[in-house]
Amino acid sequence: MASEPGRAPRLICRNVWKLFGPRAKTWLSTNGPSPSDDAISASGLVGAVRGIDLEVREGEIFVIMGLSGSGKSTLVRCLSRLIEPTGGEILYEGRDLLAMSEAEMMRIRRHKMGMVFQHFALLPHMSVLENVAFPLEVQGAGRSERETRARKVIALVGLEGREEAYPRELSGGQQQRVGIARSLAADPELWFLDEPFSALDPLIRREMQDEFLRLQRMLSKTIVFITHDFDEAIRLADRIAIMKDGKLEQVGTPEEIVITPSTPYVTEFTRAVPRAKVVRLGSVMVPADQPAPERCLPATATVAEAAPVFLDGVDRIGVTDKDGLTVGQIHRSAVIDLVLGGWKDG
Amino acid sequence: MADAALPAPIPRPKGLVWLLAISAFLVFSTWGASLAPWAFEMPRAWQVPFAETLSRFVKWLLNDASFGLFTFAELTRFIAAILDAPYRLVLAFLSSGSPEAGLPPMSWIGVTGLAAIAGHRAGGAPLALLIAVCFGFIAVFGRWESAMVTLASIVIAVPIGIAGGLAIGILAHRSRFIARAIIPVLDLMQTVPVFAYLVPILILFGFGPVAAIVATLIYAMPPMIRVTMLALSRVPAEIVDLGRMVGCSEPQMTWRVMVPAAKDALMLGANQVIMLSLNMVIIASMIGAGGLGFDVLSALRRLDFGAGLEAGLCIVALAIALDRLSQAFAGLKVNPATGGTWLSRHPHLFAGLCLLTLTYLAGLVWPWVETFPVAWEYTTGDFWSRVMREINVTYFDALEAIKTTLLLNLMIPVKRFLIDLPWLGVAALLAFAGLQLSGPRLALLTGSLTVLIALTGLWEQAMTTVYLCGVSVMFAMLIGVPIGIAAAERNWLWVGTRTVIDTLQTLPSFVYLMPAVMLFRVGDFTAMLAVVAYSVVPAIRYTVLGLRGVDSGLVEAGRAMGCTEGQILRRIKLKLALPEIMLGLNQTIMFALSMLVITALVGTRDLGQEVYIALTKANAGAGLVSGLCVAFIAIIADRLIQASAARMRAGLGLADGGRHES
């Protein structure tokens, strides 16, 4: 499974609230710490984020998924304190971000956080190079230093040769590559992406998702990725949090969410998802028989990835752990059941 | 667009209530005079001597006011000194030269060439040519000296206006407190006629170019402040988030993120400052600006149509050159050149320096390089005077007949009717309208402003203003709306019309006055003609904007239901465009009021005349009070029309301010 127990939480939310409306803070402190939905709507406030508890672990891709208006953007802006949360705690490196001064927060944003925006937010008067170097310029880095670094990240996202172009001269996909390069320029540890691919065409979107996974394999950032697209969440996430009306419905690996949706709302999303694409061999394997199977795949591979192997006429394949040791096997019939969608619990 | 419903009928304010209110008003106006004469003419004892108080206040400011460390008079002298030094410098370059150093001013070829080189830098050869033609035009008509004096004060006023407007706009964007304090001030500054504050400026700064620059700044800066506030608030939220996310400090946020991101809109504001400064050229010459404005004004006083027209056209030429130049620079996408020598990176700068040196040296040898020779000058003054005389002789009877008919059958009856209305009744009716259209706050505003006007004792002049403005606006709308409807439907016509009205808008308002005076001599009719000519532009523009903005889905739905083109126009387009046309009406009224003050020069008897008299007598209090009365009329009209447009928009299910909701 993707989230190994060894990974430590890096960013922790405890009972985070964001209420929009006049005097929300006073209202929450008198009616808190966790007012009911009825009380909120009676007060005339808008409860955009309600009592969120979550942990983002080191080096994982944590996807927040929810429909429009569910409070995803508000939540991610609370995490970086672009909007001031109305209540709760956000712990980073053991300290509460909400208790920090504006100056300290500025330092953390400069050096520890990067953000990618849905509509790219490129500065129209700057070239690609200047846009990417902008975070370093703000920090006061010298020209040659910041340009060297900027060229490096531009190469990383595959935009070499376009350094002197202006945003208006680039396609949507290229613009978002600039946005990604810029968010990486200061080498942040926390990487926030708010629906980074939603404004792109489906084909480009897929290409960018692959690109994103490739980058993450190299960089191992701690990522909070926002999307309203469940398929995108399944493809990218180590863990998914599903939001509805400002609250978390369920948090878990894609596999857990698809196999054991905890509420009817989540079930709705998972209905159309082919199980075989989500379920990993590790969760459906049985103890291996003798003799050991000839073909082997890692436990993290999905059933859909294993299916082509059976086309060669193999009857069962072995499942290995990350050290390459065989830990189990899987039968052709089990795979056919899953691929055809007939997964039965247990 | 299956559910593109046709517009719902506009919810009319309950018709019966209006009928009752208006009847009561008319009954009282007709028979109330004997019952309550004080409601018709404000008794002298009740009138408040605002003017005297204000005059005393200005005198106190000038003589006694002190801020502890320095007095108010010292402050104005300080401002004057700050403005005066750079003005002298620029003037020396452009016009006067430096007699002490024995240096001549820049030659006419030098100035024209520099402007053309700047044009080439921003807009290539066509712009360079246009600018050269504009400056050549000025030289040929013998207005070079005057034009350079005018240009010098523009060169000083425009950067200060832009920088000041930007700074204040940024402050207002940052602090909601400042914004709240500044908006009413802007409202007032943009509705008080310029003449009104000329008087206090004259008293505080004395007659001369500095006072003129101050007046120009007060006139041209408010739009820049507004544009800045608007432009900054329209910077996409994501860009603001980005700035904070990368950890910008406040200056970095302002200068590296917000201002550049809002650049396009800010450039429009800067362009407006230039155009408004040029608009002020003639008025500013009343308090000592000199230059082209003075030429127009003195020609107008001599009734020398040809000379006035030529000087006016020279202002237009200057305006066109500066307008196109600033627009080209605004649209310029800078891709800074790198590499190469200094010379190859800055060819325009180099060419400019060469030109200056060469023309200076050549001017020492050939005098015609330095000053444009009189022998080359040309004037059409005689021609125009002859044309005018000819028209007046041939068509005198026809012109006179038109004038008399309109005066006797329309203008004088309307004037009588309005002047005889009781101030109390008008205040009550306007308050009622405010109540119906918006609510108690608007009712209080319109009612109390009307009473204030009455309290100043200028009721009759105010009603004369209302009458002249009303008749002119009616004609402007009668002419402008049909033109707008025709132009909205046909692209080629709109392109032509737009060119014409864009040009009309660059004409200084005084220019409209001249042909009217020539043909009809002085009087209300002449004033009305000039006002109509000046204020027809927004009527056309907003009609076209409104009609073109109508959701095409609704038009298609109408066509699918088998409406004829006429039905589509009447039932769908005009109905949906009505709120926009109302805003056009609003703008037309504002234009008309600002022109009306200027028509005081041709002998109207309205508030404008009061302002003008105050100006000639240097009576600060009277000038301000009459000016404020004009502003009050403008504010009342503006708020009532805005409120009814908002109601209509709500009734049509249109989003506030936008016509395109899905």
Ligand SMILES: Nc1ncnc2c1ncn2[C@@H]1O[C@H](COP(=O)(O)OP(=O)(O)OP(=O)(O)O)[C@@H](O)[C@H]1O
């Ligand atoms: N400044 C604000 N004032 C009042 N309400 C707000 C404000 N910002 C957001 N909201 C409300 O908070 C809720 C959550 O908004 P948010 O933008 O976080 O949703 P989202 O999940 O990001 O949606 P989308 O997918 O459309 O971006 C919405 O109901 C929205 O109307």
Ligand SMILES: [Mg+2]
């Ligand atoms: Mg969002």
